[in-house]
Amino acid sequence: MIHTLEELEEIAEAKREKDSETKEELRVCIGSSCLSLGADQIEKDLKEEISCRGLKDKCKVKGVGCNGLCSAGVLVSHIDREKNSETMYGNLGTSDIKSVAEAYESGTILKEKLLDPHDPFFLNQEKIVLENAGYIDPNDIEDYIAHDGYFALFNAIIELSAEEVIAEVKKSGLRGRGGGGYPVGLKWETVAKVDSEQKYIVCNGDEGDPGAFMDRAIMEADPHRVIEGMALAGFACGANKGYVYVRAEYPIAVEKLNKAIKQAKRLGILGQNIAGSNFSFDLEVRLGGGAFVCGEATALVTSIEGNRGNPRQKPPHLSDYGLWGEPTILNNVESFANIAPIIRKGGAWYAGFGTEKSPGTKVFALSGHVKNTGLVEVPMGMSLRDIIYKVGGGVPEGKKLKVVQTGGPSGGCIPEHLLDIPVDYDSLKSVGSMMGSGGMIVTDDSQSIVEVARFFVEFCASESCGKCVPCRVGTTELTNILDKFVAKTATKEDLILLQDLCTVVKETSLCGLGQAAPNPVITTLKYFEDEYLEAIKND
């Protein structure tokens, strides 16, 4: 059990010392994407190869979370602490492991599998949330502590008041990373001010947006960071209980979080009287059931209570009436993952990244028709063009980019000519899309835009909870009309109806799902009206 900062420092020191005994490390990326390519087998084989060659004392093989460049998986990094160097290999299969071990033993480099660490993909990123991803072992709390983990929490409890923690978060300007962009500090302050015996901290790890896998990677690569952020929220707002609501489709994230919670409890980092204070905080994982609507705040809370995930009218907001009717803070995984560095290095430091109105960095899941697919973290305000061409490496096969879809089914499609807009909450909104949780899907010009719009609307129709009519009936009707456009049998009246219906669904639906469902149609109608017109049959 740890009670003081000194004891925490002791653990960190001991771990660093233990690590420095082995001068070198081979880090195998065991993020979900690499796992599907057989990374677990590679880790096992590599361990065996190294130990067979009697190199175990010199070099440690360890599995680490997502490195980001998923398109070049499986990734293995060779770290040499003495030379302070990193050699990165990509596109590895199980058959390459012998050569990797051989190259390592003979001190040579496996040229054909070498990745360039100076590739613009790496150079243009700024890692705060993902600072540990690809470096630490997510199964080992000591590794997290050795990388400054839990120092923010202990420091806050021992040295700071709850108000000071909130002030720091407010100063950072951090806005909710789930998509809405509501200032996190303000949310915390509201709940802190409510007088109540019981308050709750809830983390949204449901990540229902298709095309988004940021939160998954964070939970899998660095689960303790999420726990620390939530505990800090508990300390700041006077809550002693938290829930992490995770998609059941993410079994590895669930496993890592449960393991991390157990380890934290064993060390007394979670539980009663943390750091010798009278602050107590307990955490539980709750499984989602694959319902997109549960990303909506009120729906998520009612789902934790064991009900169908139907949203309800707001107000009352969760800050007054949340989980079991008590004041509740709900933030998503990435928001919580930003908290520990903010408390450790200060709100002003964090506000130094990004733009004035959208400070900090944002993690995006880059996918679709782009060369480097994977996870990237960039400062807010970087242009969409830079993210896709510099970091993402552009559209492959010399094809032309058509649209970039951001914000998931609730977002919009941004056409090529608007690529120079800075990526921040307000700029994306101004072109009809939204930040969303961070999915960024690139499509080339071979893609029919009407089909993309139909895809999203159909998604919302099938995910509609059915509580309110505009969403339940409206999204289905929208899908039916779009079917005609896809089949090129639409009429001029259909186009007018489509536009009208978009307005009705947007303005009269109960919750965010329905209100945002027409967005992909509205933006594509705005930027690609000709494709809709082409689908109208002439008679």
Added chain:
Amino acid sequence: MPAQVDNRYKMVERTMKKLGYERSALIETLHTAQESFGYLEKETLKFIARRLKLPFSKVYGVATFYHFFRLKPKGKHNTVVCMGTACYIKGANKILAKLEERFNVKAGGTTADDLLSLISARCVGSCSLAPIAIFDDKPIGNLGIEQSVEIVEEMIR
């Protein structure tokens, strides 16, 4: 009651006990039940309703609301085709259509001989490997249409 069945109920009971038989334990309990039994049979749902003192309609309502829960048994083998956005624009719909046609089964259904269940998923979160499908728990990315047919044929042989 055969020993194996008994054991599976024990697992379900354990989850409810851990969560103090609270009504809020329902979803967690359904997850455990599905894990133990493979799917949620009416009898299982009734058992959970009794133990958590909930109306059966409530248990049934929750079980049918969430996509993750299955009320029918799976086939001997299963194939989950991801239909997330990234997979969609890389042609996952064509893969699904081909599998439906070749094995004569609709997405969400099981073949008449109970050999294969075909499932379409919303997003499995491996977008960088799009299009991706999961064959009996083994994910395979950058999938081709013909390749997917071959994998399934091999799997159910």
